[in-house]
Amino acid sequence: MIFTIEINGRTVTARRDETILSVLNRTGIRVPTLCHLAGFTPTGACRMCVVEVEGMPGLVTSCSHPVEEWMKIHTHSPRVLKARRTIVELLLANHPDDCLYCDRSGTCELQDLASELNIKERHYRQGRHSIRIDRNCNSIERDPSKCILCGRCIRVCDEILGMNAIEIVGRGSKSSIGTSNNKGLNIEACIKCGQCIMVCPTAALKEKSSYPAVIDALNNKDLYPVIQISPGVQGSIAEDLGIKGGKDMQNLLGTALRMMGFRQVFDTSASADLMVLEISQQLARRIKDKEKMPLFTSCCPSWVKYIEEYRPELIKHMVAAKSPMLIMGSWIRENYSRQMNIAKEKIFSVAVMPCTSKKHEATVDGKDHPLIDAVLTTRELIRMIRMYGIDFNTMEPGNAEPGLGARGTAGRLSGISGGESEAVIRSLYFQMTGQELSPVRINELRGLKNRKEAKVRIGRSTYGFAAVSGLAAALQLIGEIESGKSEFHMVEVMACPFGCINGGGQRLGTDEKALKSRMKALYDADEEEMVKVAHRNSSIFEFINNPLESS
Amino acid sequence: MDNYTEDKSFLLEKVLKNLAGEYQKEDLEKISIIKRDKIVTPVIYIGTGTCGLVAGAAQTLAAIRKYLSDNKIQASIVECGCIGFCSEEPIADIHLPGKARISYRKVTEDKVEAVLSATFNKNVNEDHVLGQYKSIPSETWANVPFIDQLPFFSLQQRLVLKNSGFVSPLSIDDAIARGGYRSFYKTILNYTPGKVCDIIEQSELRGRGGGGYSTGKKWKVALTTAGEQKYLICNAEESDPGAFMDRAIIEGDPHCLLEGIAIASYAIGASYAFIYIRSDYPRAVTILEEAIRQAKEYEFLGQNIFGSGYNLNISIRQSAGAFVCGEETALIRSLEGKRGTPWSKPPYPAESGLFNQPTIVNNVETLANVPAILEHGPSWFKKIGTKSSRGTKLFSITGNIQNAGCIEVPMGTKLSDIINHIGGGVKDGKKLKAVQIGGPSGVCIPASGLDVEIGFESLEDAGAVIGSGGLSVLDETVCMVDLSRYFMEFIQKESCGKCIPCREGTKRMLEILEGITRRPREESTHETLERFKGVVQLESLAEVLRDTSLCGLGQNAASPLLSSLKWFREEFEEHIFDRRCSAAVCRELRTFYIDVDACNGCNVCQKKCPENAIIGVPKIPHFIVENKCDGCGICFEVCKFNAIIIK
Secondary structure, three states, X not given: OEEEEEEOOEEEEEEOOOEHHHHHHHXXXXXXXOOOOOOOOOOOOOOOOEEEEOOOOOOEEOOOOEOOOOOEEEOOOHHHHHHHHHXXXXXXXXXOOOHHHOXXXXXXXXXXXXXXXXOOOOOOOOOOOOOOOEOOOOOEEEOHHHOOOOOHHHHHHHHHOOOOOOEEEOOHHHOEEEOHHHOOHHHOOOOOOOHHHHHOOOOOEEEOOOHHHHHHHHHOXXXXXXXXXXXXXXXXXXXXXXXXXXOOHHHHXXXXXXXXXXXXXXXXXXXXXXXXXXXXXXXXXXXXXXXXXXXXXXXXXXXXXXXXHHOHHHHHHEOOOOOHHHHHHHHHHHHHHHXXXXXXXXXXXXXXXXXXXXXXXXXHOOOOOOOOOEEEEHHHHHHHHHHOOOOOOOOOOOOOOOEOOOOOOOOHHHHOOOHHHHHHHHHHHHHHHOOOOOOOOOHHHOOOOOEEEEEEEEOXXXXXXXXXXXXXXXXXXXXXXXXXXXXXXXXXXXXXXXXXXXXXXXXXXXXXXXXXXXXXHHHHHHHHOOOOOHHHOXXXXXXXXXXXOOO | OOOHHHHHHHHHXXXXXXXXXXXXXXHHHHXXXXXXXXXXXXXXXXXXXXXXXXXXXXXHHHHHHHHHHHOOOOOEEEEEOOOOOHHHOOOEEEEOOOEOOEEEOOOXXXXXXXXXXXXXXXXXXXXXXXXXXXXXXXXXXXXXXXHHHOHHHHOOOOOOOOOOOOOOOOOHHHHHHOOOOHHXXXXXXXXOHHHHHHHHHHHOOEOOOOOOOEHHHHHHHHHHOOOOOEEEEEEEOOOOOOOOHHHHHHXXXXXXXXXXXXXHHHHHOEEEEEEEEEOOOHHHHHHHHHHHHHHHHOOOOEEEEOOOOEEEEEEEEEEOOOHHHHOHHHHHHHHOOOOOOOOOOOOOOOOOOXXXXXXXXXXXXXXXXXXXXXXXXXHHHHOOEOOOOEOEEEEEEEEOEOOOEEEEEEOXXXXXXXXXXXXXXXXXXXXXXEEEEOHHHOEEEEHHHXXXXXXXXHHHHOOOOOOOOEEEEEEOOOOHHHHHHHHHHHHHHHOOOOOHHHHHHHHHHHHHHHHHOOOOOOHHHOHHHHHHHHHHHHHHHHXXXXXXXXXXXXXXXXXXXXXXXXXXXXXXXXHHHHOOOOOOOOHHHOOEEEOOOOOOOOOHHHHHOOOOOEEOOOOOOOEEOOOOOOOOOHHHHHOOOOOEEEO
């Protein structure tokens, strides 16, 4: 039902069941929000989005209150502005005054609000609630004293991941976001996906920094620093550095990294292709042997951590292969060192991933020497590029030969949820029929959805594939499979919603628009590249012909 | 009760199901025996509610048992709930065959012998007598006032508490003999759920938890909203400091509450009801558990109640005692097993509450009113109270008052009557300063404003709220600034921390209040200026809190402060400008002096002073160094010669 309401004296149309905020956003009025997260249940916790509705005693939170026909709304009346200012002042009074030294300076929503509401003076001078920084986890760092308790991280962890690793503890002004028994994040149910960082408005949550160690390695003449870049990273960097489309980002990035001092640059999508081939082989074998289905993918470290810790009985359903990062890491350590005639331990192997969980993965694998020495998130790499003063817009493309030259798009597709399944299907089809799948696109597995399903006919049989992203969706799917409601041959799981393009290590402020453009970039590349299937990528024969001792 | 099963079928068939109310003579006889109106052996009643037990009722009870067995007296003992006169507990009543039931106050363990032996010898123990009950066929005691003519009781009208003090809360037979569960039977037999909602709406019963929303209207929303499973929740999370009305109802007459819950559940179509009760009420929990067990045994609860096909389960959930969980949405979250934080309404619980199903949350007192309304009809209920506020209201009177306890008065009673007549005025001849109504979310009413009628709107017009019904009487020894600070501290500790204005705002307000009840730490840091600025901010901050907080806890967090500021502004100014607390409560603002004429130099204060602020030599009057004194008051307490003066 459509009716009209009055906002700031103007008549505006509204729909029943719509919140006041959504009407405002449509009609060119911006009210500040803090706890609001599009697509989530509104909690009305921060009270920033309050508006004045004539006839109602208090102010009303526009994010949670439905519009009603009789409403006359004032969004920026003196009463409302005073309330908003007071709320921000109260938050600032309990916030450390260290903006200049803060990681999020410039990207901090609290800072933006203070400036938007023209707050120039500290009104409340007394105590602050300071809590120890939680450095316990190997990929995520929590600084509760910078937390404004908007609760977004809790909701993401609950509604998207289904993990509930963090929750508000304590009462009154002693409330804080805590872990169970205050034991630190590492001991928690946390799967280190980093989605909480992506929604945090302040610097209360951030990744554990690795770039200082990387810079040290770059400056160390005894070491031979090399770097691998995950396919999910490039788009995000281009957005952040304002690089226009049409440039050969892969080349530019490679050149930039060499300028910084990396001796060789590898593309993780080469090992992702190997992984795709491996999965299709394992799946084909399982189909042939009539083993119990489904086969779960294992390239998302958060998902693997979940299975190892909570559902070890499902390990036998997982693809038995290392993640692309580790495959590449061990190839660099073993074969590349041999090729270049460098001692193994002199290689300082860095990986740039759109992921915080990879930091965790890198620390748990490797025997005497870790396969990967440091994992950088996309954000950290951007920071380093800035630090090294590299300007992509004026930079000339280099002509250095990339490590493991040939690139295919099959592995690169694994940057988005559904892409890996698509790549596996292409190779599986070839393996089972001896022919190439045509067309290679599988539209059911594309798009920004948490759950995608496809039935593919290969030979005489039809096989079921599902791609779920956001761990909560995966948990639901497992439940359905276990209760017999659903049946699949292969299930691709990504802990982050929509996959690595929205990973916990990506650029902050990733919105739907950015996700769509990253997705488009991946699919466009798939259209343009010559090699669309993993089994035709010449690079992977490099791996196959040089079997790794440790994989 | 020993004769439990014997009476069961009689009570069920002849009393409960006798809706016409026509009794045969022998039935009436039997009822009066069960009701203990007609007795052959003496009956001793003792109030073993929490207030009684705290005053020593358990020891009194043991002493009574010992006395009876020592003197070989055949008598039965009934442990009943509190009659409301908490300051006179332990209260023990003796009902001798043929005599009126006589009530004694403050019957502690050591007084049992004197009281019992006098009474069994047909004499009255003058020291402890409280009053006697009216009962027609019995002979009255000479020179003993009737209970209902005592000032404490004379203005009361007890509907909800009518059985408290008469029935044993552990006996369902007692309840049935006094009409318990008849309304429920009648409801199920005669009315559709919609009709019950109509009746309650017509009666104009309003929620007693503080909000004052029409109960019938609320039920109708839940009844008409579609849902797989509807729930009724009885809110017994009574966590205002100084409020204990709900506890009195549960400990006095649990079956009345259960019947109310059962009717309400039927009215909204709920087959599950929860009683959310504080775990700090162990006695009430025990009594409720037993009452539910008995009601199940009598098949008033369970499957296919009275053959109607209606099912109802009532279960108890004990809360951990968070103040905010008295707010209905926070309560629901807590019941779901989550952190007890409120959510932004809408959706209202009646539409989407517990496990996202239609849920009604009603206060204990509201539900306890329901059976009587169905028994006597809505027009009967509307005759009680005032035009906008029908019925009675329970209050717990505490503080510096002569007669403390739990009372039930019709709406429209003057507050001054409650304080001066029922409460008997301020204790120890002190002067009344203010009455705090509604606890930490309530306000204070100054002594000059007591001429106000109790009622939702009438109190609101006077700038007050009815709240849940806690009345704290404050005399001249109370410092209003300190009281505001106390309530702010309470709210700050009990804030759930979800919304920013409440979490951060109360913290700052508390700091400001602490600032003015404290001595300045360092003059060099412009503390005086900051303090002054803080006070200017208090009112503005309070306004934002009221405007923007998520739930009632935050919205009303500043209410005690604002009303104190309104009525006792000079006390705040005195604290700010003169750094003086005339009630001598704010410790750091107290200064002590030694009266040189009274001091004989005994040296005791000097030895006890923790700050070494007292100087002097023995036998010569001492002297207090003001800068060193931190106002602890130890010298004042230890001086035997009244030589220390507070200024």
